[in-house]
Amino acid sequence: MKKVAIVGYAQHPILKNAGALNEVELIMPVVHQLFNDLGISQKDIDFTCSGSCDYLQGAAFAFVEGLSAIQTHPPIKESHVEMDAAWAMYESMLKIQMGDAETALIYGFGKSSPGDLDAIISLQMDPYYISPLWPDRVSLAALQARVLLDQNIITPEQMLATVIEARANSKNNKNALITDLIDESNYLNNAMVSSPLNQLDCPPISDGSSAMIIASEEKAYEFTDHPIWIEGIDHRIESSNLGSRNLATSKTLQASMNQLNFKNIKFDVAELHTQFSHELPFLKSLLNLQDIPVNLSGGPLVGNVMMCAGLDAIGKTYEALKENQFTHGLAHATSGPCLQHNMLVHLEAQK
Amino acid sequence: MSDSKDLLRAPFELAYNYKRSSGPVMSKFFEALGHQKILGTKSSAGKVFSPAAEFDPETNEPLKEMIEVGPGGVVESFSWIEDPKHHHLIKEPFAFALIKLDGADTSMLHMVTQCNEADLRIGSRVKANWSEIQEQRITDIKFFTLEQ
Numbered sequence: 001m002k003k004v005a006i007v008g009y010a011q012h013p014i015l016k017n018a019g020a021l022n023e024v025e026l027i028m029p030v031v032h033q034l035f036n037d038l039g040i041s042q043k044d045i046d047f048t049c050s051g052s053c054d055y056l057q058g059a060a061f062a063f064v065e066g067l068s069a070i071q072t073h074p075p076i077k078e079s080h081v082e083m084d085a086a087w088a089m090y091e092s093m094l095k096i097q098m099g100d101a102e103t104a105l106i107y108g109f110g111k112s113s114p115g116d117l118d119a120i121i122s123l124q125m126d127p128y129y130i131s132p133l134w135p136d137r138v139s140l141a142a143l144q145a146r147v148l149l150d151q152n153i154i155t156p157e158q159m160l161a162t163v164i165e166a167r168a169n170s171k172n173n174k175n176a177l178i179t180d181l182i183d184e185s186n187y188l189n190n191a192m193v194s195s196p197l198n199q200l201d202c203p204p205i206s207d208g209s210s211a212m213i214i215a216s217e218e219k220a221y222e223f224t225d226h227p228i229w230i231e232g233i234d235h236r237i238e239s240s241n242l243g244s245r246n247l248a249t250s251k252t253l254q255a256s257m258n259q260l261n262f263k264n265i266k267f268d269v270a271e272l273h274t275q276f277s278h279e280l281p282f283l284k285s286l287l288n289l290q291d292i293p294v295n296l297s298g299g300p301l302v303g304n305v306m307m308c309a310g311l312d313a314i315g316k317t318y319e320a321l322k323e324n325q326f327t328h329g330l331a332h333a334t335s336g337p338c339l340q341h342n343m344l345v346h347l348e349a350q351k
Numbered sequence: 352m353s354d355s356k357d358l359l360r361a362p363f364e365l366a367y368n369y370k371r372s373s374g375p376v377m378s379k380f381f382e383a384l385g386h387q388k389i390l391g392t393k394s395s396a397g398k399v400f401s402p403a404a405e406f407d408p409e410t411n412e413p414l415k416e417m418i419e420v421g422p423g424g425v426v427e428s429f430s431w432i433e434d435p436k437h438h439h440l441i442k443e444p445f446a447f448a449l450i451k452l453d454g455a456d457t458s459m460l461h462m463v464t465q466c467n468e469a470d471l472r473i474g475s476r477v478k479a480n481w482s483e484i485q486e487q488r489i490t491d492i493k494f495f496t497l498e499q
Contacts, residue, residue, distance in 0.1 A: 058365060119438040128377055129402045130460055132489050134438045139447040142430030150428075150473050194447075195431040195468060239408035243449050243458030244400060247428065 003217040004096050005227030006347070009315035010034045011210045014177040014303035017113040018207035023057070026209040027069035027109050034105075034211050038223050042071040045213070046101035048078045049092045051085030051108040052307045055120050066109060077101070084108065085210065086273075086310030086333030086343050092214055093233060102216045103223075109209035110306035117205055117306070125337070126240050138202055138276075139194040140337040144247040145278035146196055151248050156196075158281035160187050163200050166277075166301035173316075177204050177303035201277040203304030210308045212315055228318045228329075228347050232260040235343035237336070247338055253286055256344045262288070265346060268326035269293050271313040273334045275300040283332065283339075296320060310334065314345050321349040376405045379417055381487040389421040389479065389492070391455045401455035402489070421452035422479040423498060424459075431468040441494060446471055450495060462494040470497060 010030040018026060035041055042048075048070060054062045063080050072078070077100070081087045085108025092104035118136035125131045148154045163182065170176035182200065190198040213223070220227040236252035238245050270289050274280040280299070284290055297316040300309045310333025317329040327349055335341040373381060376392060380403040383390045391401030392414035398407065401420045406413050429448035435441060445464035448471075452459060463477055477495040485491045 116438070118436060122438065128373055128381075129489050133447070133460060133462065134440060135447050135460065136436065136438070139430040139432060143428045143447065143449055146428045146430065146473070192431070192433060195433070197430070241400070241402075241404050241408065241457065242460055243402075243427075243451075244404065244408060 002097055004093055004214055004230045005217070005220040006212060006230065006314070006318045007215050007220055007223040007227050008034045008038050008213045009210070009318050010037070011175045011312060011315060012208045013175045014305055015113075015207040016177060016204065018111055021207075023052075023066055023109050023111060023209075024068045026111065026207065027066055027107055027211070030209050030211040031070055031105065031107060034213055038213065040223065042076065042105075045103050045105045046077065047092055047095045047104040048076055049080065049088040049095075049104060049106050051081045051083050051088040051106075051311065052110060053082060055124060056110055056112060056115060056306060058115065066107070069107075070105070084273075084307050084310035084333055084335055086314055086345075087235070087335070089212060089214065089311060089314060090233060090235060090343065093230065096214070096216050102219045104214050105211065106214065106311065107209060107211040108305070108308035108311045110308055111207045112205045112306050113207050130242065136194070137337070138197055140242070141202075141276040141279075142194040142197045144338040145201075145276065147247045148278055148282055149196060153248060153285070154278055154281040159201060159277040160184060162277040162280045163187055163301060166295065166298045169296055170298035170302040173297040173302065175208075175303065176298050177206055178298075179302070197276060197278075203275045203300045204302075206303050206305045208303070208305035208308060210305070210311050210315060212311060212318075226322060226349070228321050228349055230345060231348045232346035233343070234259045235341065237341040240336075240340070242337060245338070245340070250286060250339060250342065253283075253339075253342050253344070256342065257287065260344055260346055265328055267292055267328045267330045269296065269317065269320045269324070270330040270332070271295055271297060271299065271316040271320070272332040273300060273310045273313045274332075275304055275309070275334075277301065279339060287330070287332075289330070310343065314347070317345070317347050321347055374405065376403050376414065376417075379403070383419075384489070384491040385485040385487040387481050387485070387491075388419055389452060390417045391420045391452070392416065393418050399455045400457045401452050402459050404457070418454065420454035424450040424452035424455070424477060424495070426463065426471065426473055426475045426477055427451050427458045428473060429463060429471055431471070433468070440490070444468070445494065448477070448495065450477060461489075461492060463496065464494050465496045
């Protein structure tokens with residue numbers, strides 16, 4: 001494996017409703033902030049890859065318009081994933097491993113406010129057995145929450161603590177959307193959306209964008225004196241047949257942990273793409289992260305830009321390693337219902 | 352400014368306006384639903400998948416043998432919606448539930464209604480209720496209700 005590092009990351013302030021700002025206007029500031037911070041331009045980028053969801057814009061190939069945010073003349077090498085931009089980073093890693101690129105720009109964007117996210121996510125499910133029933137994203141997540149609660153893998157107290165802590169941690173994140181603190185009575189008096197999940201267990205509808213630049217070892221030091229190395233990356237998916245999965249565990253995550261040699265790594269910090277309050281204690285226990293700070297940024301519960309929040313977990317881990325005395329960081333990105341598809345990224349700062 | 356009657360107008364339908372086959376396994380499953388029967392596929396190890404799976408996700412074995420399951424089953428998990436939204440098919444309080452049909456080893460996502468949240472728990476017995484019109488779709492099962 002060629003060594004690859006993250007050399008920069010920028011995030012748009014997460015908005016409740018970006019209003020007339022279109023996707024291009026959301027992407028441009030973060031890409032240009034990165035270029036300015038590093039003193040480079042699109043000419044220094046060998047490969048550009050974005051992550052977004054055409055369903056949010058409601059038009060086929062809507063993602064192509066996002067390219068108006070960057071300079072595409074002279075022609076550039078470019079690709080797109082209809083996924084969270086964490087997977088655009090994965091594709092960029094592969095490009096660098098293949099020797100097709102030394103540097104890559106990754107960006108993700110999502111504007112969920114104009115539509116009805118619950119209805120839209122229903123349409124992305126299995127079109128034969130699941131979509132015709134119109135299950136919303138919260139109800140699907142709640143199926144897993146109930147299994148975890150029923151088997152005492154997590155407790156209602158852990159879900160409450162997750163919500164309170166996410167909001168307390170939002171002070172570390174200048175781009176967080178939700179910053180007001182809550183207490184136990186606020187939580188207990190909140191109406192159920194899809195029991196056992198109430199409104200506060202769910203992430204806010206969010207608009208925004210993020211961008212990241214990664215580079216091979218030869219190039220990384222041209223951009224920065226302090227690259228953060230991608231020491232390991234692995235992603236695996238479970239069956240789309242929801243009813244055939246064991247929602248009380250994740251065999252695929254365990255396989256990724258083995259692949260990344262978790263036994264021999266002592267992580268100092270982690271950022272998990274846990275969109276619902278039950279997912280954080282579940283993954284903390286599965287990934288053995290009980291004793292370290294997790295989601296210091298507040299995580300998706302204080303701002304959850306669709307198709308960006310996974311890349312943001314990687315970006316926030318990068319920032320935590322850069323700004324603190326941490327050495328090993330773990331980032332997690334997910335896709336699909338009930339943590340169907342998961343990516344783990346091991347980042348390392350060399351001190 | 353042009354008068355509004357000068358504007359060019361065209362209909363815009365956001366839809367998959369084409370037909371496609373549901374394949375050899377799912378076609379049989381949906382045809383059976385049209386006759387108010389629920390099928391599953393059985394692996395060589397005897398594991399039964401319903402709704403019918405085309406392959407076993409653990410072993411990748413293609414699944415062809417079909418057997419009838421249900422129409423009763425057990426709730427494996429559920430999420431309760433007291434206030435259905437505009438896109439939900441049931442307008443009264445209901446649950447999305449994973450239901451393991453009798454004779455199957457995996458669960459089907461469907462809906463349970465005509466009860467209160469407190470009446471429903473993991474392990475509750477439910478049975479399929481059929482829609483008035485059979486269209487060979489998953490919605491031919493209208494919903495599930497608690498077995499009396």
